[in-house]
Amino acid sequence: MEPSHLTRRLKDLEDNIKQILALLKKYEDALHYEDDPRRQVKYNREIEQLRESANRYQQEYDQLHQQITGESTVQMHSVAIQLEEVNNRLDRLSAGQKAIYANINNLRQGLLAHYEAGEKNIISAITYQLNESQMTTISALLDAIEANKVSDAEMQNILPTIQEGLSILQQRGITLTGSQEEIVQVINAPQIDFKHRLKVAVPLIPFILDYEGELELGTGINLKQGLKQFMVRFIGE
Structure with missing residues (x-):
């Protein structure tokens, strides 16, 4: 494959990762203030879709890493750092939502305890x-x-x-x-x-x-x- 084609693929990959980071920031802010359970579920579905995209981009990066050498390694390193940030943010969001769901579930069970079967x-x-x-x-x-x-x-x-x-x-x-x-x-x-x-x-x-x-x-x-x-x-x- 021509080096120029590899460079273009790398640039596209970098742009896609930046878009994910921007969306994750948006969801982090939205979930911080959102208390509507239906909207929270919607956001979480969209976040999981971002995780699937991040996995695909990681695979793309791994393929490019095997083919690109020389001057492009600096950009490869930059993309690797961005991918790591994406995964860290996804993990933090997931852990935070799990804690919220656990608390909500406890509240729900406590409320239901007031009622007959x-x-x-x-x-x-x-x-x-x-x-x-x-x-x-x-x-x-x-x-x-x-x-x-x-x-x-x-x-x-x-x-x-x-x-x-x-x-x-x-x-x-x-x-x-x-x-x-x-x-x-x-x-x-x-x-x-x-x-x-x-x-x-x-x-x-x-x-x-x-x-x-x-x-x-x-x-x-x-x-x-x-x-x-x-x-x-x-x-x-």
Whole structure:
């Protein structure tokens, strides 16, 4: 193969590696501030694709290393350093995400421990859409309910607030989670203990609060404000 062709291949390889480094920096910054589980999963899939690209570029480098000698060895050394940086960044991102996932999984298991076996499936589907902060908040609310820190009057007030919020969203054709219908059946069942119905309803609060539109009754009562006040009452934030 002609030396000029090898040099061109090396230059293309170097440019591709620089693009990966730029993308990794972008993902590092994005993941540092991102708390939406769905976006985190998307970023991680894209990072794994970058790892596959990095593996291909390493193979390309190894092939060129066997063929290029002389003046180009300086550039080869530069490319080798960049490849090493790519691999180090990928490893750091992977280790960081594993630690985050382990913490989220612990939070998820702690939250699910509040529920009976038959309900864990529908609640579990919701937890996969909650971030760390939301799961911590919901767990605190569940702890308060189970410790009888929520009075009967408060329960009688907050459950209808959640029901009203869901009803308004349903009228607008908005589905919050894949388990919403099953949860609505439980929280609307009069034969089920009121306290238990509230526990099942509580994980939906973040979804209602995240809805960008206004949720008001005909009386002008702001349902989202009522839910926020309830959360502040028991978690102090």
